[in-house]
């Protein structure tokens with residue numbers, strides 16, 4: 048049996064397409080959960096990154112925090128929180144958010160901080176207010192880099208949400224954990240394929256987003 | 269809006285690290301004129317300029333615009349009343365050319381349509397084709413970007429324009445064009461322009477008044493360009509002006525008072541009799557002109573008379589003409605151009621033409637030198653030794 052056989056067997060089995068353990072349900076769970084985690088991380092990381100980048104202060108503190116957060120083992124944190132907090136969505140959400148904030152925060156900070164100074168100087172010189180400079184001059188130019196930070200955060204969240212199944216949470220990781228437990232390799236491979244597909248879809252979505260959100264004048268440089 | 273008067277009164281700037289960039293600088297910047305701040309790198313030009321729009325806060329003295337202290341105005345309102353142009357233009361990469369130019373009008377609450385109309389008008393004013401309106405900065409050359417920078421600064425019609433080395437990053441030919449464009453725009457608009465450069469030639473070309481700064485932000489001399497060239501305040505300024513300041517100073521003397529001799533001109537279809545009647549004292553040549561009156565070249569006077577034929581006849585044909593070289597426009601070009609023509613002429617005599625390029629006379633280096641001395645004594649400035657300067 049090859050991997051291809053496992054994949055075709057998994058996806059052609061009609062039973063895998065219905066019910067609470069069906070592929071659609073698991074995909075929706077996975078995506079929903081990833082979106083919530085990414086949304087919270089962005090809500091924290093973007094404003095702090097934008098403001099610190101704009102004022103050019105707090106870079107060192109940010110780098111330190113980010114390194115610390117990166118050093119935290121997501122899986123260890125997940126198990127610890129599960130033990131501490133019991134079976135709920137929060138122990139799963141927190142590690143994902145902690146995982147997603149550093150790439151968003153650090154790239155946003157760097158993206159804004161390294162914006163070419165002359166246009167910013169010109170904007171100040173024409174009497175533009177500070178926040179208007181941030182959103183109308185710096186952000187549009189920093190956007191490609193900011194989107195790349197969001198993209199790596201999103202991919203990490205989508206991949207890591209798989210391990211949430213370990214603490215009895217759904218998502219496509221369910222297939223991998225259950226498959227391993229049941230020694231059902233068809234299920235394991237099917238689950239892994241779904242995770243890979245989700246990561247690729249995330250990449251594709253961000254590609255589209257930068258096409259539409261980034262000005263042609265910035266993209267072409 | 270027409271330019272305002274800027275008074276810089278004993279202004280100083282000490283940076284937090286203790287650097288004194290400007291020290292007790294006083295300058296009266298006349299309205300509706302271009303005042304250039306020039307000096308070596310690090311002498312405080314940028315600091316001075318940026319104190320006027322409060323990008324840098326002064327630490328001593330005061331600056332008045334039309335009598336009003338700039339510290340009494342809200343800072344963003346003050347900046348909106350002044351156009352600001354920097355090196356490399358500093359255009360917004362994500363905005364089209366039209367949107368770049370319309371930035372301040374939009375900030376002031378103009379409608380999109382009105383701002384757009386204004387952008388088009390300004391593109392024409394600064395010599396840009398309006399078909400470029402929808403392009404992005406990356407699609408423009410450095411010189412074109414700088415034109416957009418000037419247009420953007422002029423968009424809300426501010427009375428004051430601050431320019432910090434605006435043309436330093438473009439090549440000399442483009443720079444020359446931009447300088448000429450600036451002078452033309454200024455003639456039409458009459459702004460008060462403070463222009464920073466480290467290039468003394470640029471200062472002399474564009475400035476109505478020139479403030480030479482020395483390191484530490486002290487004023488070395490403040491004078492119109494011709495006066496600066498003829499009477500530098502001290503050895504340091506003289507040094508900064510460079511070696512051939514006498515020659516460069518001639519750019520400020522016109523040729524209207526220069527007498528040119530029409531006797532040295534002969535038509536290409538002249539008869540032998542006509543040829544023999546033409547002569548200029550001290551000149552062994554005659555300037556042959558075509559039927560349209562434009563110069564063709566120099567012919568040896570004696571040979572022309574000997575051959576007894578018309579200048580363009582079989583024996584005195586164009587092959588025997590010396591090239592007449594560059595001619596100067598009488599009354600329009602400066603004494604510097606006239607002298608240059610004479611120096612480069614194979615006969616040592618310069619050819620004067622009218623606006624249509626028709627020869628009106630010839631003039632020798634000595635006669636130009638005499639005119640230079642006369643011009644200097646009339647202005648009361650020190651005479652320039654043309655012999656040495658040449």
Ligand SMILES: Nc1ncnc2c1ncn2[C@@H]1O[C@H](COP(=O)(O)OP(=O)(O)O)[C@@H](O)[C@H]1O
Nearest residue numbers: 283285287289308309310311312313314315316
């Ligand atoms: N932010 C600053 N902090 C400390 N010193 C500065 C600062 N900006 C400029 N300087 C110093 O002030 C002096 C004048 O600078 P500047 O006005 O930029 O000169 P210029 O424009 O004539 O080259 C220089 O010695 C420069 O190093």
Ligand SMILES: [Mg+2]
Nearest residue numbers: 313314315433
């Ligand atoms: Mg400077």
